[in-house]
Amino acid sequence: MMLIGVLLLAALFSGDVAADPDLNIESENLTEVNQDLEERRFSWGRWCNGGVYRFRRCYKFVNYKLSWVDAELYCQSLGPNGHLASIHREKQNEFIGQMIRNVKGTLVSTWIGLHDIFREKKFLWTDGSPTNFAKWSRNEPNNWQGREDCVHAGFRKQAFWNDQRCKNKLPFICSFRRIC
Incomplete structure (x- = not known):
């Protein structure tokens, strides 16, 4: 039974690569795809669980408010x-x-996956990727009152980041692999 489970997992992961539509575009469709690239980018909903495909990932703005931890758990449920x-x-x-402006009409505070929960000022991404870019607002991060360990974008309706209390409830942006 264990062997069958391992074989099924192997088939799923190999099928994920083999089923990637970007890898099998027929040459006669290449011109059409190139002409329609911008629109096509926003039409991957069926593979992105209602999200948008960009930067080799699916992104989904979730327009209801959860704590940072609950938002992370929700994002984990969306896909690989x-x-x-x-x-x-x-x-x-x-x-x-x-993406936020398209839904809300303006930029609003929105959870992203950056945090310093384990060690103050040692910011980590929840997906384990390197922390090689930051867009902090002026005088941030400041760990106001020693209680801010989670990060949101859209601080003061701008594209800057701020540390915030993790229990506060905000809309959020998920990122996940395409579902094939």
């Missing part, structure tokens, strides 16, 4: 390697800001 979004360059930060 699901977590609150990690941001590694300015273009990703701008993209996430635009």
Whole structure:
């Protein structure tokens, strides 16, 4: 029984790679795909569980408020390697800001996957990726009153980040692998 389970998992992971539609685009469709790239980028909903495919990941803005921990758990339920979004360059930060604006009409405070829960000022992403980019607001992070360990984007309706109390409830951005 264990062998069958291992074989099924292997088939799932190998099928994930083999079923990637980006790898098998027919040459006659290449022109059409290139002309429609911007629109196609926003139409991956069926593979992204209602999210948007960009930067080789699916992103989903969730417009209801949860604590940071509950938001992370929700993101983990969306798909493989699901977590609150990690941001590694300015273009990703701008993209996430635009996703929020598209839904809310303006930039609002939104949980992302950065935190310093384990050690103050040692910020980590929930997906384990390197912390190689930051977009802190002026005088942040400040760990106000010694209680701020989780990070949100959209501080003061700008594309900057702020540390915040993890128990506060905010909308959030998830990131996960495409579901094939």
